[in-house]
Amino acid sequence: xxxxxxxxxxxxxxxxxxxxxxxxxxxxxxxxxxxxxxxxxxxxxxxxxxxxxxxxxxxxxxxxxxxxxxxxxxxxxxxxxxxxxxxxxxxxxxxxxxxxxxxxxxxxxxxxxxxxxxxxxxxxxxxxxxxxxxxxxxxxxxxxxxxxxxxxxxxxxxxxxxxxxxxxxxxxxxxxxxxxxxxxxxxxxxxxxxxxxxxxxxxxxxxxxxxxxxxxxxxxxxxxxxxxxxxxxxxxxxxxxxxxxxxxxxxxxxxxxxxxxxxxxxxxxxxxxxxxxxxxxxxxxxxxxxxxxxxxxxxxxxxxxxxxxxxxxxxxxxxxxxxxxxxxxxxxxxxxxxxxxxxxxxxxxxxxxxxxxx
Amino acid sequence: xxxxxxxxxxxxxxxxxxxxxxxxxxxxxxxxxxxxxxxxxxxxxxxxxxxxxxxxxxxxxxxxxxxxxxxxxxxxxxxxxxxxxxxxxxxxxxxxxxxxxxxxxxxxxxxxxxxxxxxxxxxxxxxxxxxxxxxxxxxxxxxxxxxxxxxxxxxxxxxxxxxxxxxxxxxxxxxxxxxxxxxxxxxxxxxxxxxxxxxxxxxxxxxxxxxxxxxxxxxxxxxxxxxxxxxxxxxxxxxxxxxxxxxxxxxxxxxxxxxxxxxxxxxxxxxxxxxxxxxxxxxxxxxxxxxxxxxxxxxxxxxxxxxxxxxxxxxxxxxxxxxxxxxxxxxxxxxxxxxxxxxxxxx
Numbered sequence: 001x002x003x004x005x006x007x008x009x010x011x012x013x014x015x016x017x018x019x020x021x022x023x024x025x026x027x028x029x030x031x032x033x034x035x036x037x038x039x040x041x042x043x044x045x046x047x048x049x050x051x052x053x054x055x056x057x058x059x060x061x062x063x064x065x066x067x068x069x070x071x072x073x074x075x076x077x078x079x080x081x082x083x084x085x086x087x088x089x090x091x092x093x094x095x096x097x098x099x100x101x102x103x104x105x106x107x108x109x110x111x112x113x114x115x116x117x118x119x120x121x122x123x124x125x126x127x128x129x130x131x132x133x134x135x136x137x138x139x140x141x142x143x144x145x146x147x148x149x150x151x152x153x154x155x156x157x158x159x160x161x162x163x164x165x166x167x168x169x170x171x172x173x174x175x176x177x178x179x180x181x182x183x184x185x186x187x188x189x190x191x192x193x194x195x196x197x198x199x200x201x202x203x204x205x206x207x208x209x210x211x212x213x214x215x216x217x218x219x220x221x222x223x224x225x226x227x228x229x230x231x232x233x234x235x236x237x238x239x240x241x242x243x244x245x246x247x248x249x250x251x252x253x254x255x256x257x258x259x260x261x262x263x264x265x266x267x268x269x270x271x272x273x274x275x276x277x278x279x280x281x282x283x284x285x286x287x288x289x290x291x292x293x294x295x296x297x298x299x300x301x302x303x304x305x306x307x308x309x310x311x312x313x314x315x316x317x318x319x320x321x322x323x324x325x326x327x328x329x330x331x332x333x334x335x336x337x338x339x340x341x342x343x344x345x346x347x348x349x350x351x352x353x354x355x356x357x358x
Numbered sequence: 359x360x361x362x363x364x365x366x367x368x369x370x371x372x373x374x375x376x377x378x379x380x381x382x383x384x385x386x387x388x389x390x391x392x393x394x395x396x397x398x399x400x401x402x403x404x405x406x407x408x409x410x411x412x413x414x415x416x417x418x419x420x421x422x423x424x425x426x427x428x429x430x431x432x433x434x435x436x437x438x439x440x441x442x443x444x445x446x447x448x449x450x451x452x453x454x455x456x457x458x459x460x461x462x463x464x465x466x467x468x469x470x471x472x473x474x475x476x477x478x479x480x481x482x483x484x485x486x487x488x489x490x491x492x493x494x495x496x497x498x499x500x501x502x503x504x505x506x507x508x509x510x511x512x513x514x515x516x517x518x519x520x521x522x523x524x525x526x527x528x529x530x531x532x533x534x535x536x537x538x539x540x541x542x543x544x545x546x547x548x549x550x551x552x553x554x555x556x557x558x559x560x561x562x563x564x565x566x567x568x569x570x571x572x573x574x575x576x577x578x579x580x581x582x583x584x585x586x587x588x589x590x591x592x593x594x595x596x597x598x599x600x601x602x603x604x605x606x607x608x609x610x611x612x613x614x615x616x617x618x619x620x621x622x623x624x625x626x627x628x629x630x631x632x633x634x635x636x637x638x639x640x641x642x643x644x645x646x647x648x649x650x651x652x653x654x655x656x657x658x659x660x661x662x663x664x665x666x667x668x669x670x671x672x673x674x675x676x677x678x679x680x681x682x683x684x685x686x687x688x689x690x691x692x693x694x695x696x697x698x699x700x701x702x703x704x705x
Contacts, residue, residue: 017704055466058704078468085462091368093375105364106467150463 007033007158007189008054010065010072015049015058015213023049024060025213031206033157036180036190038200040326041210042334047193048086050210051160055083068158079107082151086162086193088143092136096127096146099135100153107154114153121149124179140167148176158189165196177203201326209333216333225323228332230284230293231302234318235309237290242314246292249312250305252277252285259335293322361469362477369481373488378447382440382489389435390496397504398422419505427497427512428629436490436519437625444486444523445530445551449543451482452534452700461705471701479531479693486523490516511631518624521682525619526551528689532696535703554621561615562669564608569665570657571601577661593656600655619685627678 008031015024024046031037041047052058056073063072070077090099097118104114122128125145130138138146144167151159164180165173173196180203183190194200200207201221208218217224237246247254254277275287284295292309294302302319309316324332373379395405398418402409412418455461455478464474494515502508529550534543575597582590654662 052462052705055462057462057465059702075468075470078466081466083462083466085459085466087459088463089457089459090463091372091460093371094368098371102364102368103463103467105360106464106469108360108468110360 004069005032006066007031007035008037008065008067008191010050010054010063010067012062012064013050013053013060013072014062015046015053016061023213024053026062027210027213027215028065029208029215029218031189031191033189034184034187035205036184036192036203038204038207039191039193039210040195040197040200040207040330045210046213047210048162051083051162051191051193054160055081055085057085079154080157082154082156082159084144084147084151084159084161084164086166088147090135090143090146090150092134094135095132096122096135096138096142096149097131099146100149103150104153109154117153117155118149121152124152125149126175141169141172144168144176145172148179152183156188158191159183160191160193162193164192164194165199173199197325197327197330207326209330211334217329221326224329225326228295228324228329230295230322230324231299232291232293232318232320232322233302233306233309233316234291235314235316237314242290243287245312246287246309246314247275249308250277250279250285250292252279254287290317361467361473365474365477366481366484369478369484372451373447373485376447378443379485379489382443382447383492386435386440386489386493386496389431390493390500393426393431393497394500394504396422396426398506419507422505423501423507423509424629427501431497432515432519432625432628436493436515437522437622440489440493441486441519441523441526444489445526445547446544448482448485448527449530449534449547450540451478452531453538453540453543456535456538456700456703456705458705465705472697475697475700479527482527482531483520483524487516487520490519514631515625515628518628521686522619522621522624525554525621525624525685525689528692528696532692532699535696535699550618551621554618557611557614557618558620558622561608561611562673564604564611565672566662566665566669567654567657568601568604568608569668570661571597571604571655573661573664574657575601577658578656597656604655616684617688619688620681621685623676623681624685627681630674630678 008029010027010029013024013027013029014022016022027046027050029050039047039050049058053060053063054067054072056075056078060072065072067074068077068080091102094102100118100121101111101114104117105111109117119128119131122131125148127142127145127149130142135143135146144164148161148164151161161180165176168176177199180190180192184203192200192204204221206218206220207224209216235246237243254275256273256275258271258273272288274289277285279285283301284293286293286295292305294305299321306316306319397404399409401414401418402411403418403421404410412421455464465471494512498509498512501512526547530543530547533546534540537543575594578590578594578597582594657665
């Protein structure tokens with residue numbers, strides 16, 4: 001018996017391309033009706049493949065579960081779903097209004113309703129002035145707005161958006177976020193596939209992080225971040241000697257790791273060393289630069305560490321409780337805990353077995 | 359129905375946006391204007407103020423109808439020029455549809471892949487259907503006004519040309535779906551068209567020569583029977599060898615012809631409705647014994663004339679049903695394969 005509280009209830013979804021590339025390796029994922037769900041993951045993790053399977057664009061190797069109460073791949077159900085693909089290409093000879101009316105017709109919306117909705121949506125995405133211009137004249141941001149309107153033209157119960165804010169300026173991004181908020185208020189289920197983590201953080205009720213075709217994390221942002229609350233004690237320590245003293249101060253099983261962190265757009269990421277370990281009482285500790293991170297929720301746990309640091313003569317610059325950002329969760333999920341290396345782009349079994357230059 | 363109508367309107371808008379559609383239409387318009395300048399006045403063909411007297415040698419109306427309309431306008435412009443432009447213009451229909459970012463939008467709608475494929479295929483025929491319809495309407499009006507012959511049979515060109523285009527468009531669709539490239543679709547379709555044309559021309563030529571050699575062999579054997587000689591026996595043996603070879607190659611090309619779409623033969627069917635029965639009946643030469651003149655593998659000119667009459671007779675026995683039916687069957691096979699590829703593929 002289907003649970004009607006789920007808009008998406010996927011179980012064991014797998015996709016293998018050409019017997020070798022395991023794009024999805026048994027994905028199980030649930031999205032409640034009326035929630036905004038974010039799907040994150042590095043390039044090639046299988047996010048778009050998963051969305052395409054739900055939209056019948058890609059045939060799964062194996063799939064169980066339901067979308068809006070019907071089996072995955074049930075064509076008539078698509079009339080109740082809106083979809084904005086990544087890098088979509090609308091016919092260039094159509095105007096914005098014609099595009100909306102055409103795709104409304106393709107979802108079996110009657111002519112009068114399609115016209116009415118097209119006019120309303122053009123206003124919603126602030127494209128009414130460009131409504132009668134050919135798509136060929138639109139900028140990337142305009143295309144995204146029309147794409148979003150297209151995904152809503154059939155008044156769907158479920159909307160799947162693949163990189164909805166890609167190429168959109170900050171004002172446009174904010175407007176798109178407002179549209180998504182209003183969709184949630186109207187009880188629509190929104191499934192967003194995006195790299196814009198800060199935006200997802202503000203709007204998503206729950207997220208899943210996909211790495212190499214598998215769900216690495218799944219849950220509400222609050223749940224995921226609460227488990228990783230920590231205290232951060234920043235001290236004045238600049239030299240290697242200071243770092244060594246700090247390491248000796250805490251009897252943890254320290255292990256040095258390297259983390260590749262992004263720097264700036266168009267610049268190569270850099271490798272940063274850090275130490276990670278566990279204290280005898282089970283508290284997780286991490287030393288990154290001059291900042292000591294202590295896992296745990298209670299402030300009392302941080303006090304002995306603070307005393308020890310001060311007794312050793314270090315000057316404490318800052319002490320604060322830190323809730324990890326979605327970006328940190330994401331980076332943690334895609335980082336190999338043993339090597340500290342970021343997951344290479346691409347699916348498992350693909351040509352990415354070779355070393356990939358970052 | 360709503361989706362089919364939407365796809366049809368979309369195809370029309372697509373055509374409107376293509377320059378080639380308007381270029382083809384402009385050329386068709388220019389041809390009709392040129393046609394309107396030609397007229398028939400009594401026993402003469404007129405062009406502007408020029409008169410070309412026929413002196414009873416040929417009926418000017420028949421010349422207008424058969425040579426100008428059938429040979430030049432339908433035979434050359436519609437079956438070659440317009441079709442070539444249509445193939446170039448429509449080669450991108452499927453590669454554009456299945457390009458990344460576009461196909462997602464279509465497949466994510468509640469329409470089956472097969473229905474989308476079939477509808478898109480038929481909307482691809484719209485280019486030729488619209489062009490030929492407008493062109494034939496123009497021809498019909500001009501012919502009626504200029505030579506006072508209102509021939510509705512001219513409109514048969516519409517289904518025939520569309521059928522002929524559809525054979526080639528099926529190949530274009532297959533290559534387009536397979537390679538996702540409009541250029542590859544154009545090149546390979548042109549190759550198939552060329553192959554069909556070659557087969558349809560070489561097969562009757564081989565048949566003609568096989569029959570001519572048969573005729574020559576029978577003649578030599580008659581002579582050998584009346585006056586036996588080593589020379590005749592040797593000639594008969596050579597003729598039989600050549601006949602066997604021509605027979606073998608003819609069978610080969612006849613098989614290829616049976617399989618491949620009959621592009622030229624389909625459009626040539628129009629002649630049957632535009633020409634009189636008398637003009638279509640092959641002329642058989644007089645039963646004279648004039649076997650002088652150049653020979654081809656031992657077959658005299660007269661042998662070839664007799665064989666030609668036989669070939670023409672055989673060509674006329676090929677019914678429209680067999681020509682169009684077998685071509686449509688080939689088209690169907692190609693389309694089934696293309697449709698299977700389209701429906702099975704991940705995008």
